[in-house]
Amino acid sequence: NAGVMQNPRHLVRRRGQEARLRCSPMKGHSHVYWYRQLPEEGLKFMVYLQKENIIDESGMPKERFSAEFPKEGPSILRIQQVVRGDSAAYFCASSPPTFTEAFFGQGTRLTVV
Amino acid sequence: KNEVEQSPQNLTAQEGEFITINCSYSVGISALHWLQQHPGGGIVSLFMLSSGKKKHGRLIATINIQEKHSSLHITASHPRDSAVYICAVRYSASGSRLTFGEGTQLTVNP
Numbered sequence: 640n641a642g643v644m645q646n647p648r649h650l651v652r653r654r655g656q657e658a659r660l661r662c663s664p665m666k667g668h669s670h671v672y673w674y675r676q677l678p679e680e681g682l683k684f685m686v687y688l689q690k691e692n693i694i695d696e697s698g699m700p701k702e703r704f705s706a707e708f709p710k711e712g713p714s715i716l717r718i719q720q721v722v723r724g725d726s727a728a729y730f731c732a733s734s735p736p737t738f739t740e741a742f743f744g745q746g747t748r749l750t751v752v
Numbered sequence: 753k754n755e756v757e758q759s760p761q762n763l764t765a766q767e768g769e770f771i772t773i774n775c776s777y778s779v780g781i782s783a784l785h786w787l788q789q790h791p792g793g794g795i796v797s798l799f800m801l802s803s804g805k806k807k808h809g810r811l812i813a814t815i816n817i818q819e820k821h822s823s824l825h826i827t828a829s830h831p832r833d834s835a836v837y838i839c840a841v842r843y844s845a846s847g848s849r850l851t852f853g854e855g856t857q858l859t860v861n862p
Contacts, residue, residue: 681853681855698849734848738782739800740797748792
């Protein structure tokens with residue numbers, strides 16, 4: 640049973656480009672969370688999704704950021720027109736329906752140049 | 753003001769020492785997690801607690817619901833324990849998302 644898989648591990652984008660971060664939850668997990676860790680800061684909640692539904696996006700910046708978790712395939716966090724301030728580590732976590740545990744991926748480290 | 757407070761922020765110990773990291777939170781929770789993060793690495797879940805105490809190897813986690821406080825203990829510390837330890841809570845009023853402390857940077861010297 641593979642853990643939470645995130646790719647890519649490292650992503651470099653120029654200002655104005657789009658960044659797509661992917662997360663495949665653990666098998667059997669239907670809940671996906673995205674968290675962001677800015678340099679020298681703690682982790683902050685961004686969005687919580689279940690298959691085909693956004694449950695809570697209260698932590699998402701209002702513009703340029705979007706997330707989806709389609710019926711088939713991984714969850715995607717999309718950042719349009721990236722700026723230097725988007726440089727951070729983005730972590731995905733998944734949980735089973737009972738919320739008895741949370742498993743984290745290795746993270747995607749986004750650098751905007 | 754962060755809703756999850758950890759102390760200390762930084763901790764340096766000699767190999768073999770007993771280590772305690774503390775976490776306090778503000779209101780009712782449904783669960784508390786202790787996480788470990790190595791530099792440039794992913795996040796590993798060490799424990800999830802809703803009451804009492806859990807032990808895994810040299811790690812022990814306790815929680816006092818009435819005092820809204822949890823501790824992570826490491827017995828017989830080793831240099832490979834050097835990492836950032838993060839307390840995260842699932843507030844009852846916030847659904848299932850986690851709110852994180854700022855983390856404790858632990859360095860264990862040989």
